[in-house]
Amino acid sequence: MSQKNLMIAQSGGPTTAINASLAGIVEAGKNSGQFDHIYGALNGVEGLLSRRIINLGEQLADKHALDLLACTPAMALGSCRYRMPVPGSTEAKEIYAQIEQIFEEYHVSCFFYIGGNDSMDTAHKLSLYFSERGKDIRVIGVPKTIDNDLPVTDHTPGFGSAAKFIATSMQEIIRDSEVYNVQSVTIVEIMGRNAGWLTAASCLPRYLGEHAPHLIYLPEVPFSFEKFLEDVTREHEKHKAVIVAVSEGVRTPDGKYAAESNQSGKTDAFGHKYLAGIGKYLEELVTEHIGCKVRSIELNVPQRCSAHLASKTDLDEARLIGQKAVQAALAGETGKMMVFKRLSNQPYQVSISSCDIGMVAFQEKTFPEKWICQNGTFINEEGFEYLLPLIQGEISQEKQNGLPVHFLFQKEKLV
Amino acid sequence: MSQKNLMIAQSGGPTTAINASLAGIVEAGKNSGQFDHIYGALNGVEGLLSRRIINLGEQLADKHALDLLACTPAMALGSCRYRMPVPGSTEAKEIYAQIEQIFEEYHVSCFFYIGGNDSMDTAHKLSLYFSERGKDIRVIGVPKTIDNDLPVTDHTPGFGSAAKFIATSMQEIIRDSEVYNVQSVTIVEIMGRNAGWLTAASCLPRYLGEHAPHLIYLPEVPFSFEKFLEDVTREHEKHKAVIVAVSEGVRTPDGKYAAESNQSGKTDAFGHKYLAGIGKYLEELVTEHIGCKVRSIELNVPQRCSAHLASKTDLDEARLIGQKAVQAALAGETGKMMVFKRLSNQPYQVSISSCDIGMVAFQEKTFPEKWICQNGTFINEEGFEYLLPLIQGEISQEKQNGLPVHFLFQKEKLV
Numbered sequence: 001m002s003q004k005n006l007m008i009a010q011s012g013g014p015t016t017a018i019n020a021s022l023a024g025i026v027e028a029g030k031n032s033g034q035f036d037h038i039y040g041a042l043n044g045v046e047g048l049l050s051r052r053i054i055n056l057g058e059q060l061a062d063k064h065a066l067d068l069l070a071c072t073p074a075m076a077l078g079s080c081r082y083r084m085p086v087p088g089s090t091e092a093k094e095i096y097a098q099i100e101q102i103f104e105e106y107h108v109s110c111f112f113y114i115g116g117n118d119s120m121d122t123a124h125k126l127s128l129y130f131s132e133r134g135k136d137i138r139v140i141g142v143p144k145t146i147d148n149d150l151p152v153t154d155h156t157p158g159f160g161s162a163a164k165f166i167a168t169s170m171q172e173i174i175r176d177s178e179v180y181n182v183q184s185v186t187i188v189e190i191m192g193r194n195a196g197w198l199t200a201a202s203c204l205p206r207y208l209g210e211h212a213p214h215l216i217y218l219p220e221v222p223f224s225f226e227k228f229l230e231d232v233t234r235e236h237e238k239h240k241a242v243i244v245a246v247s248e249g250v251r252t253p254d255g256k257y258a259a260e261s262n263q264s265g266k267t268d269a270f271g272h273k274y275l276a277g278i279g280k281y282l283e284e285l286v287t288e289h290i291g292c293k294v295r296s297i298e299l300n301v302p303q304r305c306s307a308h309l310a311s312k313t314d315l316d317e318a319r320l321i322g323q324k325a326v327q328a329a330l331a332g333e334t335g336k337m338m339v340f341k342r343l344s345n346q347p348y349q350v351s352i353s354s355c356d357i358g359m360v361a362f363q364e365k366t367f368p369e370k371w372i373c374q375n376g377t378f379i380n381e382e383g384f385e386y387l388l389p390l391i392q393g394e395i396s397q398e399k400q401n402g403l404p405v406h407f408l409f410q411k412e413k414l415v
Numbered sequence: 416m417s418q419k420n421l422m423i424a425q426s427g428g429p430t431t432a433i434n435a436s437l438a439g440i441v442e443a444g445k446n447s448g449q450f451d452h453i454y455g456a457l458n459g460v461e462g463l464l465s466r467r468i469i470n471l472g473e474q475l476a477d478k479h480a481l482d483l484l485a486c487t488p489a490m491a492l493g494s495c496r497y498r499m500p501v502p503g504s505t506e507a508k509e510i511y512a513q514i515e516q517i518f519e520e521y522h523v524s525c526f527f528y529i530g531g532n533d534s535m536d537t538a539h540k541l542s543l544y545f546s547e548r549g550k551d552i553r554v555i556g557v558p559k560t561i562d563n564d565l566p567v568t569d570h571t572p573g574f575g576s577a578a579k580f581i582a583t584s585m586q587e588i589i590r591d592s593e594v595y596n597v598q599s600v601t602i603v604e605i606m607g608r609n610a611g612w613l614t615a616a617s618c619l620p621r622y623l624g625e626h627a628p629h630l631i632y633l634p635e636v637p638f639s640f641e642k643f644l645e646d647v648t649r650e651h652e653k654h655k656a657v658i659v660a661v662s663e664g665v666r667t668p669d670g671k672y673a674a675e676s677n678q679s680g681k682t683d684a685f686g687h688k689y690l691a692g693i694g695k696y697l698e699e700l701v702t703e704h705i706g707c708k709v710r711s712i713e714l715n716v717p718q719r720c721s722a723h724l725a726s727k728t729d730l731d732e733a734r735l736i737g738q739k740a741v742q743a744a745l746a747g748e749t750g751k752m753m754v755f756k757r758l759s760n761q762p763y764q765v766s767i768s769s770c771d772i773g774m775v776a777f778q779e780k781t782f783p784e785k786w787i788c789q790n791g792t793f794i795n796e797e798g799f800e801y802l803l804p805l806i807q808g809e810i811s812q813e814k815q816n817g818l819p820v821h822f823l824f825q826k827e828k829l830v
Contacts, residue, residue: 014591043596074590081595164817168723171818175489176429176720180496181458208816297715305591308583309723311817391817401623402579402726402806403586 003036003107006326008056011044011082011115011122014074015158016165016307017318018144019407021114022077023070024322025142026056027063034330039106042411044080044115045122049098053106055415068407070319071397073307075114076409084122087129096129103137106415110138110329114322116145116156120337121361127335138329141337141357142322146304148197151363152355153339157321158304160314160390163201165306166190167391169299170245171205174212177241184293185232185286186243188213189279191303193249196220196367198303200379200387202245207384212243219249220367221376223258228282229289231377236292246278308404312393317350324352348389418451418522421741423471426459426497426530426537429489430573431580431722432733433559434822436529437492438485439737440557441471442478444525449745454521457826459495459530460537464513468521470830483822485734486812488722490529491824499537502544511544518552521830525553525744529737531560531571535752536776542750553744556752556772557737561719563612566778567770568754572736573719575729575805578616580721581605582806584714585660586620589627592656599708600647600701601658603628604694606718608664611635611782613718615794615802617660622799627658634664635781636791638673643697644704646792651707661693723819727808732765739767763804 006029010018022040029038038057041048054077060066069076085092103111113123120141127139143150148159170188177186190199196218206212214235217223235242250258259278279296286294317340325338336354343349371383398405421444425433437455444453453472456463469492475481484491500507518526528538535556542554558565563574585603592601605614611633621627629650632638650657665673674693694711701709732755740753751769758764786798813820 014594046596072590073587075594078596079594168818169717169721171821172488172720172722173716175487175722175821176716179429179490179494181461181493205818208818295716297717298713299717300712301588301591301710302584302712302714302717305587306584307587307590388816393817394814399809401803402808403582403620403623406586406590 004109005037005107006035006110007039007108008112009041009044010075010077011079011119014304015144015146016073016161016310017157017314019072019076020070020315020318021142021322023066024319025112025326026060027066028323028326040077043078045082046080053415059409072406073305084125112140114142114144120357124357124361138334140325140329142325147195149195149364151365152359154342157318160311162303164311164391165309166201167204170202174210177243184241187279187282187296188245189277189298190247192247194219196247199245199247200367203379213245214242215377216245217250219247222253223250310395311391312395321352328354345385419524420452420522421450421525422454422523423527424456424459425490425492426494426534429719430559430561431488431576431725432572432729434487434491435485435730435733436557436737438481439734440527440741441475442481443738443741455492458493460497461495468830474824486722487821488720499540527555529557529559535772539772539776553749555740555744557740562610564610564779566780567774569757572733575726577718579726579806580724581616582619585617589625592658599656602694602697602711603660604692604713605662607662609634611662614660614662615782618794628660629657630792631660632665634662637668638665725810726806727810736767743769760800
């Protein structure tokens with residue numbers, strides 16, 4: 001009898017939760033007893049096409065390894081930025097045929113792709129191809145993105161941990177900002193090119209008893225430099241240390257990124273072009289027009305890889321959605337993405353199901369207008385109630401010599 | 416019989432450990448039974464001079480409050496950037512006389528100033544003044560600075576927690592940097608204008624099994640842009656993802672900050688001057704001269720306020736050095752700064768004593784040349800052994816709704 005094997009790949013940008021989903025798929029695959037081998041392709045579809053494949057079942061030999069993996073940030077299998085060719089093109093036919101051949105070679109009956117928008121598109125196209133060819137190779141997409149911008153699902157694995165890091169850092173920055181008895185502005189720049197979910201999460205400390213942040217700026221609300229200066233001046237009447245959160249993706253009404261819209265493109269002595277982020281830009285604007293102490297803080301990459309501060313809710317759900325993906329495939333589903341449906345906020349309850357993956361690819365879910373208040377500079381209670389459950393709980397990460405222990409695959413051990 | 420009271424103030428830049436020292440002084444002051452009241456001046460000497468004084472004994476009523484305070488980042492009493500006038504000047508005489516009067520008014524017999532270099536200078540001058548006037552008001556300095564640049568003491572409270580945050584973040588950034596199978600450079604910019612202790616701490620992950628960071632640049636080693644590009648190119652022969660840590664304070668051989676030395680001072684459309692940090696600058700240099708994927712990450716303010724990732728060793732020591740400061744004052748010492756002396760690395764043992772505070776003010780301890788290796792781009796085993804004990808142990812911070820609980824004084828309740 002021929003083998004039945006399971007293949008997993010990861011793609012898109014790193015998150016803190018993407019390896020928890022990987023762990024969930026591996027353990028459910030093992031526990032099902034339905035697979036001879038569980039494989040992982042390195043660097044997404046790129047590694048699949050070049051047969052850079054490792055044996056996950058072997059390398060994740062016990063629960064300890066799976067638990068370590070689940071708390072390791074960034075995709076342990078590596079990522080790629082590969083976009084599948086348009087279906088019907090000659091190039092597409094070749095690529096799909098190659099993947100089909102590789103799957104047959106490795107006896108793959110179920111393929112799981114953990115990723116964001118682009119990865120769901122890849123999974124969608126592959127599942128269509130296999131269906132058309134009458135092949136029983138099931139393809140399931142498992143969502144992840146810190147941006148929380150995938151449609152259909154209530155939220156995405158990875159978002160809760162990034163939100164917890166941002167809320168905690170904001171709270172600590174509030175402490176740091178209050179120590180001097182002088183007028184000041186602190187600007188915190190937060191990830192999110194098109195959706196303001198992460199910037200909205202910076203409001204959580206205020207909901208929980210802090211008096212700050214005072215102002216937030218989301219990509220969903222057209223940005224005005226004049227209004228920003230007016231807002232800060234108004235807040236200074238109430239607070240010496242005004243604290244602002246701004247999304248990297250805020251845009252002026254003409255649709256340009258605000259950080260770019262006023263830059264001259266001039267170069268310095270070495271010929272370097274000046275293209276700072278919005279935080280730095282607003283810092284300089286405050287210096288010039290308000291003249292008080294000001295600084296900007298870009299939270300940067302730690303937003304998506306600070307596993308030491310992961311949300312337990314997020315990692316638990318990410319692992320569970322991986323397990324459920326295996327169950328869905330074994331029940332015969334294909335061409336689906338796993339989704340969360342929120343049943344209630346208090347107590348927090350979600351169910352996990354699946355949706356047609358075609359509903360997801362290239363759709364973007366932005367922060368709802370009905371949750372934005374204070375003339376575009378804050379979020380309301382409904383928004384808070386949505387966000388709060390997602391940052392709950394702390395994980396216990398194994399430490400050695402004062403640093404977290406990460407799980408690393410032996411990537412040179414190809415099968 | 417007249418009262419005997421204890422007064423505390425905090426000054427300089429925020430750290431994660433400065434409130435642990437405050438907690439240590441308050442609890443030792445209470446436990447000694449030698450003081451009627453324990454007071455805190457808000458915003459350092461500035462608040463003292465304007466009689467903005469609160470009752471710490473009352474506001475820190477129990478161990479729970481003290482424990483919360485010890486895990487709260489940034490100075491809970493507030494800070495100032497006040498420099499005492501030169502002794503002998505008319506201005507100085509007036510200020511010292513004012514402080515003497517306030518101390519008499521509040522029956523202060525012992526004054527503790529928790530701070531860095533400038534604060535030790537203030538404490539030094541005050542202690543000289545009181546001695547000259549024959550007043551038995553004891554003045555003790557308690558060190559703190561994330562920069563670890565105070566002389567005499569083996570290390571400073573606050574450094575270990577900043578080092579742990581930097582080492583952990585570096586390890587997570589290494590994970591994030593490895594996901595794509597392409598040539599890349601990641602540049603992490605770390606605090607420290609004059610001393611490279613914090614940048615050196617970024618090496619800890621490599622000592623503990625990671626292969627990165629590959630290159631570090633300290634303020635102690637003259638910086639060359641050409642050598643930097645050569646170093647990165649050489650490392651790319653061994654590693655696809657080259658990871659670099661650079662101190663914000665690196666200087667070119669002419670003594671200028673490297674980030675400034677090549678900038679034109681040109682302004683953009685709004686008249687803003689371009690003055691980026693060294694990380695951003697090196698990022699652009701790599702783009703231009705090497706041309707691979709590159710990004711820079713400024714760890715910024717979270718380095719000094721990420722209490723959620725504090726080193727237990729650091730916070731325990733910070734609290735203990737506060738307690739010992741009270742014992743020193745009660746034993747009759749004045750004009751002293753408390754210091755750590757390292758007895759051994761393995762097992763890690765320190766003793767706490769005091770030194771003449773005049774030995775400390777305006778002195779700077781940089782990272783030792785003998786611990787720098789690989790042509791200025793890494794630190795050796797002796798350096799590692801010095802650093803490693805300081806990041807050990809995790810604290811258990813009280814959480815509420817997924818965020819840490821911070822202790823805040825009621826600053827409007829003046830005595």
